[in-house]
Amino acid sequence: MTSTTINRLIRREVLSRVWGERLVMFFKLAILAVYILGSFAASQDQNFSFNGFLSKKLSLGGIAEFTSNGILQLTNASRQQVGHAFYPDTIRFKNSSNSSTTFSFSTTFVFAIRSAYPTLSGHGIAFVIAPTRGIPHALPSHYPGFFNETNNGNSNNHIVVVELDTIQMREFGDINDNHVGIDINGLNSSMSYPAGYYANNGGQFQNLTLISGKAMQVWVEYNGVDKQMNVTLAPINIVGKPNKPLLSLSVDLSSVIEETMYVGFSSSTGSVGTSHYVLGWSFKINGQAQELSLSQLPKLPRIGPKKTSRVLTIELPVISIVLVSAAISGAVYYIRRRRKFAEVLEDWELCYGTHRFKYKALYIATKGFREKELLGAGGFGRVYRGVLPSSKFEIAVKRVSHESRQGMKEFVAEIVSIGRLRHWNLVQLLGYCRRIGELLLVYDYMPNGSLDKVLHDQPMFSLNWNHRFRVIKGVASGLFYLHEEWEQVVVHRDVKVSNVLLDGELNGRLGDFGLARLYDHGTDPQTTRVVGTLGYLAPEHMRTGKATTSTDVYAFGAFLLEVACGRRPIEPRAQSENLILVDWVFACWSRGDIRRAVDPNLDANYVVEEVELVMKLGLMCSNSEPSARPSMRQVLQYLEGEIAMPELTSLGISATGLTFTHREGFDDVAMSCPKMPVRVVDNSVPPQVSGADPGHTSPPACTLLSVGQMTELIF
Structure with a gap:
């Protein structure tokens, strides 16, 4: 073998080693670049926006469903039920599991709550950040689909909740039955405030009723650098988000939120069937969530006639029990009012039908028998002017005191009989009302007096x-x-x-x-x-x-x-x-x-x-x-x-x-x-x-x- 050949072989070996090392270095750099780009994308580009849910890209649980026009309906008229809806993919909230910093995030959504009753509803709706989509073992009613009696308040839950609560649960320290709260790992709110917003033209607080059936918008914003969480609520008919948030809580979520989490909504019903709707939703990591196009949101369903038979036979007794237990003062007021309008009614009077007036109607008609309505007074009673609240018909009410019930049946029978007299030149006796110690006679009102x-x-x-x-x-x-x-x-x-x-x-x-x-x-x-x-x-x-x-x-x-x-x-x-x-x-x-x-x-x-x-x-x-x-x-x-x-x-x-x-x-x-x-x-x-x-x-x-x-x- 000549020297020339040997030199050529040596060069070839050297070149192959050099290129091999370069290839290894290239692959290492490529892998590092992919990792860095993936982390950057995870922290910078995770965002979505839904103006309605016709695409149905959410993961549903419980009784949640999509309506035909693209509304997310978490619950319906069923009682003691739970509804979940989560974004199907996880969201990266940290660079790593050991990171001490949680990314900033922002979300906004439009919701509405409609109940079968104007003053009662289910247990509200909540925006949830949780480690799983299903929230296993969660209960309905006052554990609105994301906690239960054993894990409530457990630091291992790793759950952050913004609740729109419509039932007051004193065991959880609720301030009222119409409030917004920030909950961390449990139902005892870290901060809560009555539902409403601060108007931009002067900062005056305006109350809102969560169960009004009207659409409202919520903004939830967390600043990972300042460790500040803000929640803002407003009706959708105002222009833009109010400048002053409803809630502003200083909190470090790094120990609560894990590296990847799911975001979505949860709702539940109790004894009252309630429909909880979400019309649109927008979310973004490290940035401001995209504004929803309110004009493109689906319309809420029209409220139809209510079924009375089911209400009267099943739901009304349950509601009555809840009201009695929650409103003792209301019961006292009712008893006093009932005594105020108490009447004497015996079985023999039932046959007189329309000739008997309710004392309450006469009381309202005469404005509580005010002196301003007094037409005159004589030896047998005082006469008041009145206007019946239902028909707006003017009447004169004569109050006659009596102590004895002897002969009352015959006397009332004569009154009713006289009430059948019909003549143009007789004042029409319309009927009567009996109370303890008092008889009231009701006549046509004569505007020019006696x-x-x-x-x-x-x-x-x-x-x-x-x-x-x-x-x-x-x-x-x-x-x-x-x-x-x-x-x-x-x-x-x-x-x-x-x-x-x-x-x-x-x-x-x-x-x-x-x-x-x-x-x-x-x-x-x-x-x-x-x-x-x-x-x-x-x-x-x-x-x-x-x-x-x-x-x-x-x-x-x-x-x-x-x-x-x-x-x-x-x-x-x-x-x-x-x-x-x-x-x-x-x-x-x-x-x-x-x-x-x-x-x-x-x-x-x-x-x-x-x-x-x-x-x-x-x-x-x-x-x-x-x-x-x-x-x-x-x-x-x-x-x-x-x-x-x-x-x-x-x-x-x-x-x-x-x-x-x-x-x-x-x-x-x-x-x-x-x-x-x-x-x-x-x-x-x-x-x-x-x-x-x-x-x-x-x-x-x-x-x-x-x-x-x-x-x-x-x-």
Whole structure:
């Protein structure tokens, strides 16, 4: 072998060794580069964004599912269930398992919670960072799908949770049933705050209701350098993320978060079926998560009609138990309110149906029986104006105190029977309500009040003669209906101007049937107690205690004279004796000057024939002999001009021998009302009436019986 050949072989061997070493070095560098690039990619490029979930790229567990329009529905109306949804691949949160630094991360998502009830729901929704997708052995209800009773609070869990909690669990230190919290390895929040956000225009806190069914957006941001975790919540109708976060917690997650973790959502239901939705989700390591396109998010399903049968038979008892255990103060309030609106209801009243009103409805209608709603007060009760909350119908409510239940069934039966009366000139008795120690009567409301106030109490307006005559004929028509036209005879027993009310068109309506009694046609009434108002009581009523249609006619006569003359039946005078109206009108008639008794407020603007007719008819009805008084049928015929009224002299009434008010019977009345003496008729004519005449002063009311006496009488 020549030297040339040997040198060539040596060169070849040297070159092969050099190239071999270079190849080894190249492969080592390549492997190192791949490792470095992989680590860099893992720490820099792990991000995703879902504007809806039509692609269905998440890993689901429990009852979670995707709707047809791309919503992630974690739970539905099922109870005691769990729903999970995780990104299918792990996320690298550290460079190595031994690293003491966790990468920064950011996520944002849009959610909504809809419950079958406006104030109750399941146990909320949570964003979760966990070492596994399934979270084994997790329980539903108050362990919302990521803990259980044995591992709650265990540092080996390595779980970070941002909870949107809608149930208050005192065992976990929850602040309320509508809050946002940051939980680490357990359900006792490291920090929590009521759900809401800080507005950018001034920083004022705005409350949000998590179970409102409306879509809201959450931002979760962790700074691995500053060891700071921020959580922000806002409705999706505001522009951008609020500047001030709802929660800001200083925390080092390096000991909690492992090198690789799963991210996703968990939710659970308890006793109340609730749908927890996620509409969109964005996540990024070491950077700001991509903003969601809110306009591209799927629409929440429309809320349909609720099933009532299941609610009433199964879910309502469960909810009631939860409410009672969680709201003792509410139960106390309910008991007090129930006592406030307590009523007396016996079995025999059930047949009266719509005639009975709820006390609560009357209380609300009268604004709690406020003094501002008081229309008037008398011997038998106080009357209030009201507006029924359901129908907005105006009513008048009369409150009558009573102590005895004796005879109540018969009395209420009469009230209900009277409630069936239907006549244009009668105030409609709509019904009643009973409470302990109290009876409430409900009538139609008359906006212009009682005729008594218009005639005597300096009213806002005055009635001309046309109005007065129309009122007189209306009351006469109403009394005729009570006496003869209805299926039973109704004796009113308290006909007087204060019981005549004026509607919106100044029509007269006879009201207050609290003293009325019913009996069949052709029979005699059995009432034997004197009940009524002094000045309107017929002599035989005071003598025998028996009320008849004729005693109503007598009271109507006093009513006629009062309307025409503008004076009360009995008025106190400056002298020792009182003015008795019927005596005075009779004295004017006997002297041939009956028009002298006409109300001076009419200013001679009246029809002479009508005024004289009314006053003469008033004298005829005031005859002390019941048989000499006309019936209400005849009275109505006289007023309508259907028959001519006879002269008073033809009825045995003369200017020298009037027998209107025999003293017999009046002595008993005087004993009942000693402050208002009653005198025998004479023929003296009092001085001319003027506007300043003390005869126009209002005398003290003098009913024969007190409220207690009245209730003892009729109950």
